[in-house]
Amino acid sequence: MTGASRRVARVLIDSPLPQLDRLFDYAVPDGLLAAAVPGVRVKVPLRTVGRTVEGYLVELGDEADGDRPLSELDEVVSRVEVLPARLYAHARRAADRAAGSASDILRLVIPKRMVRAEKAWTAAGAPETPAVDEGDRGWAADVVAAYPDLASAVEGGERIAVDAPPRPSDDVPAWAELLAATAVLTLSRGRSAVIVVPDHRDEAHVLAVLERHVDAAAVVRDDARRSGPERYASYLRLLAEVPCIVVGNRSSVYAPAHDVGAVIVWDDGDPLLAEPLSPGVHARDAALVRQELQDCALVFAGLTRSTDVERLVALGWVREISARRRESPRIVLSATREGESRGTRVPSAAFAAAREALTHGPVLVQVARPGYAPVLVCADCRTPARCAHCAGPLRARRPGAVPECAWCGRSAPAWACASCSSHRLRMASSGSERTADELGRAFPNTRVIVSDGEHQLTHVDARPALVIATRGAEPFAPGGYRAVILLDGDRMLMTEQLRIAEACLRWWSDAAALAAPGAPVHLVGVAGPAARALATWTQAAYARAELAERAPLHMPPTVRVAAIDGTAAAVPEAIAQLRHDVPELSESAVLGPVPHDDVVRALVRFEYSLGRGVAESLRASVVAAALRGRRRRGAPPGPRNTLRVRLDVPDLDL
Structure with a gap:
């Protein structure tokens, strides 16, 4: 009836097309009112392509005046709320900072649905709340006590840089014990901990320590080396409102564990923590965004200190905590x-x-x-x-x-x-x-x-x-x-x-x-x-x-760097628009464009304070180029994806 109130779902479409990186409104039919809740997977019609596509229901609202024409939700794929609000907020903020799409980040985090694994998880019910016994808690406190104020800083939700002990123990490196002990203390307070490591070797060391001090049901291994059903089952465990310890590789920094109290990033200078897929958000930057959004502690630990973390320490944004007793190998x-x-x-x-x-x-x-x-x-x-x-x-x-x-x-x-x-x-x-x-x-x-x-x-x-x-x-x-x-x-x-x-x-x-x-x-x-x-x-x-x-030379990480790749016409147009949108850019900010493979490339160096404006301008240029490259019915095929942007390029010698 004209003017009647109706339920409206705001949906994020799972698509790599930049012009679709926003929430679309769909009417919720009466038959789906009970199943259509925020976080579920849905199927919706997309008129521009003339077919049904998958997406995530992000928000629900009531529209008092229902006169505007809206398509209806086609189907609720599953009643499991795989996209909690905290994960969407994290992905959205990280993507906006990198001039990318939130759906690209969510594609890295949320595994493909496995029906059997989902049914088994639903039938099993919620897991029990894990408990850390006094002996294991005492062990963790003794390990962390080697760093004065570390335990209190983690409990207080601070950003911390720690130089790990450079020695092995009997069966694992000492740094693995430090990371595991910090996570165990966090779990003993009833909060989750996320440990992000570069590769499977580091992951195995941390898991070996946790196996001795935490119940296996409280540890969630999160990496791409397992089968699809295993990954999906682990992801469903993360959605439960029960704390746990997550151990995984770079995409684990987004793991939607319940009430995260600490995110621990090991060896952030390792290139394996740099995400190669669009939008290319480094695990370190994603962790910083998460700490700001979720009020949890953030620990950067390593045997060396990356220049990126040292810049944050120098600014006072990250607090350096040194060991009570200095240790070093015997170097010749x-x-x-x-x-x-x-x-x-x-x-x-x-x-x-x-x-x-x-x-x-x-x-x-x-x-x-x-x-x-x-x-x-x-x-x-x-x-x-x-x-x-x-x-x-x-x-x-x-x-x-x-x-x-x-x-x-x-x-x-x-x-x-x-x-x-x-x-x-x-x-x-x-x-x-x-x-x-x-x-x-x-x-x-x-x-x-x-x-x-x-x-x-x-x-x-x-x-x-x-x-x-x-x-x-x-x-x-x-x-x-x-x-x-x-x-x-x-x-x-x-x-x-x-x-x-x-x-x-x-x-x-x-x-x-x-x-x-x-x-x-x-x-x-x-x-x-x-x-x-x-x-x-x-x-x-x-x-x-x-x-x-590097500071007088304007080299990263003293400045941020964006790489713009595209046709000889698209790149200069994006640069001109960027200078219009962000007039504070210096004359020497843009390097190029120069030929690069089959396209041309320009580099833009800019201060961190200009990051938001630069990201918004370049993202708008990417969307505009994508819209121009759309293939229309009856028209000959033209060039597509004529413009690609990546922010926070670590090196200028690409």
Whole structure:
């Protein structure tokens, strides 16, 4: 009846199209009034595409004047409220900050519906409230007590930066015990804790500690390595109004656990915590947004300090809490001595330390690259050997093997140098397998273990062995390694990246923390600020120095950076609109546009205070470009997605 009141649902459509990133109003038919509640999955008609699409019912309201024409909800897919208000608010705020779509974030968080898992969960009923016994609570309090005020700061909902203890315990790294203890204390107060780690190795360490101190039903593992039904069942557990401890990877920072008291991010400088999918919100930034919205504690913990966190510490936005007693590994800066060849890969001091340590237990050798000879050059003129088909680098898998391309995989039996026409090749670098071969001959009758991308190991036993591992793939040894040798540091530092020195310090620190207390850690052939920071174990001071150097150059993270990719017409148009919308941008804020792959790219550097205006302007340009690129009936197909935007680009050398 005209003018009658009606129930209206506001729906977020699950679509990657930027122009659909808003709430659409739909009338709720009488048959769905009971089932249509906020948070449920629904199906709705979308006139622009002439079909039914899925979405989430976000809000309900009553419309007094029902004269305007509205389509009706087509179906309530499930009565389970998979999108709680706290998750939508978090996704919306994070997406707006990154000039992206909330549905893109929710697609990372909410698993695909599994009917059997949903029915089993519904039949099982709500889980019991977990309890932490006094013994486990006492253990957690003792671990956290190594950091004065940490327990009270977490309970008070503060933002905290902590340098974790750089040593192993009997079966896990000490940092895993610190993270787990903080979560256990939070759970003992009746609140949930979310632990975000970069990869499955870190996750396994934390879960191993929690297994000893918390009931298994109170721990929710949240990662993409499990089956669809397992993921969906875990997600349903998060929706229950019962506290828990969530352990997972970067998307777990959005986990909608009940009454979150602490979000703990381990090693935020690890690139695995940077989300590659649109809108590319880093786990660190998502955690900061969550802490602001949900009034929970936020803990950034690591063996090193990223420049991003150090900037927040310098601003006073994050509070630094130091350990009561300072701990550091025994670092030795090794270099070739007088009489040794400059090409000696393992100096005599490091060699002697490894020989001595092998009488007591395992020795870790960190190398830069996997494989046998990852880089080949011309033996006569030293020009890098490239593939004739794709110009990729040639490599050798074993001595005397036919070289093959690392990009396309083609073999090159008749390779000839493009500079001097020579047919002779030389190995310019040693990978993990060649290093294992060389050290195996130098230490006869010694076990040699390789851990890299093709040979993945998480643990080794305490027996004597040479463990050759690429950076980030170092297995854990119970009680720690009896010596650690860090090779190829000079090659790592030669990589052309803005943050390479910061990354190298993190790689070296992670490996050094696996050494047994008092065991030598030899950094071979490296000098300079990063090496001194490792030797003195002053990673936070190094981060402060890096920030001081980047500030006058307007390099991240002292400023935010947005990358704009698109056609030669769309990018300048977006930049012009941005300058109109945000006149405070400096003249030097825009770099480019320049050709980049099949499009052009421009970079925009801007102060954090301008972030909201920049994000809104660029998002409007993306929506406008998408609307112009829509294919209309009868019209020939034109270019689509002519403009792409990503904020908070960590490096300018992309």
